[in-house]
Amino acid sequence: xxxxxxxxxxxxxxxxxxxxxxxxxxxxxxxxxxxxxxxxxxxxxxxxxxxxxxxxxxxxxxxxxxxxxxxxxxxxxxxxxxxxxxxxxxxxxxxxxxxxxxxxxxxxxxxxx
Amino acid sequence: xxxxxxxxxxxxxxxxxxxxxxxxxxxxxxxxxxxxxxxxxxxxxxxxxxxxxxxxxxxxxxxxxxxxxxxxxxxxxxxxxxxxxxxxxxxxxxxxxxxxxxxxxxxxxxx
Numbered sequence: 001x002x003x004x005x006x007x008x009x010x011x012x013x014x015x016x017x018x019x020x021x022x023x024x025x026x027x028x029x030x031x032x033x034x035x036x037x038x039x040x041x042x043x044x045x046x047x048x049x050x051x052x053x054x055x056x057x058x059x060x061x062x063x064x065x066x067x068x069x070x071x072x073x074x075x076x077x078x079x080x081x082x083x084x085x086x087x088x089x090x091x092x093x094x095x096x097x098x099x100x101x102x103x104x105x106x107x108x109x110x111x112x113x
Numbered sequence: 114x115x116x117x118x119x120x121x122x123x124x125x126x127x128x129x130x131x132x133x134x135x136x137x138x139x140x141x142x143x144x145x146x147x148x149x150x151x152x153x154x155x156x157x158x159x160x161x162x163x164x165x166x167x168x169x170x171x172x173x174x175x176x177x178x179x180x181x182x183x184x185x186x187x188x189x190x191x192x193x194x195x196x197x198x199x200x201x202x203x204x205x206x207x208x209x210x211x212x213x214x215x216x217x218x219x220x221x222x223x224x
Contacts, residue, residue: 004156035214042200042214043157058211090156101147102212104156 003027004105006091011110013085021076021108023091032074033092033102036060043090049074050096078110085112117201117215124221131188133218135201138182143205146177147212148186150197157200157214160186191222 004025013019025032031050035043045058049068063082068074074093078085088109092102118136125131137146147162161168161175163184168175174187188195200217204210 040216042216043212044214045211048211088154092156100210101159101162102157103159107154107156109154 004091004093004103006089006105006108009106009108011108013110013112015112016080017112018080019078019085019110019112021078021089021091021110023074023076023105024072025074025091025093025103025105026072027093027095027103028071029093029103030071030096031094032068033094034058034064034066034074034076035090035092037088037090037107046076078112085110116213117203119199119201119215119218121216122219122221124223125191127193127222127224128190131191131195131220131222133186133188133199133201133220134183135186135218136183137201137203140181140203141205144203145205146175146181146184147202147204148173148175149200149202149212149214150195151200151217152194152197160199188220191220193222193224196220196222 007022033048034046037043044060046064047066049055055068065077090107091105094100094102145162145164148160149157151157160172163175177184198217198219200214
């Protein structure tokens with residue numbers, strides 16, 4: 001089946017630790033995105049990448065880092081510099097042709113204590 | 114990207130049509146109206162999009178007013194599984210265009 005996978009679904013970390021969230025897609029999409037969602041709020045864009053080896057900051061990039069070494073993969077690292085890392089993290093991808101609608105993964109719920 | 118305004122919530126009876134409104138009075142000529150929905154604790158799902166003509170697919174219909182300042186998403190026969198947050202978004206379709214999600218409208222379908 002084609003789609004986007006994020007793992008794990010739930011992640012727990014201690015404050016001060018960096019943590020990397022996985023996002024893989026087999027849709028052959030060029031563009032990939034990371035969003036953060038807090039309770040009762042909409043999604044906010046963290047980083048996005050239109051092609052391999054290139055990425056841009058979104059609206060709330062501070063405290064996060066990404067890499068795009070392969071077309072299929074776009075991991076997100078939540079660093080210790082992120083002041084409020086506990087949130088629901090969503091990865092998405094889209095084609096650069098056609099309608100550009102984004103397809104989302106199931107999300108990773110990160111809890112930092 | 115232009116902003117949108119949606120009421121915070123609405124409900125409808127199972128089997129009836131759900132009409133979800135959205136205002137986008139500052140939409141520009143090259144911006145499309147997109148609708149996504151998010152079922153609790155899942156990733157958002159694309160529903161439909163349109164520019165100025167009404168659109169229909171297997172999930173829903175999208176009615177855009179002639180002046181394009183507002184639109185309505187119609188779920189013709191709502192089911193309990195349609196209970197979700199629905200996001201109305203306007204954006205152009207350029208490769209660097211971003212989706213900007215507001216708080217959306219929470220639709221509750223009652224038995």
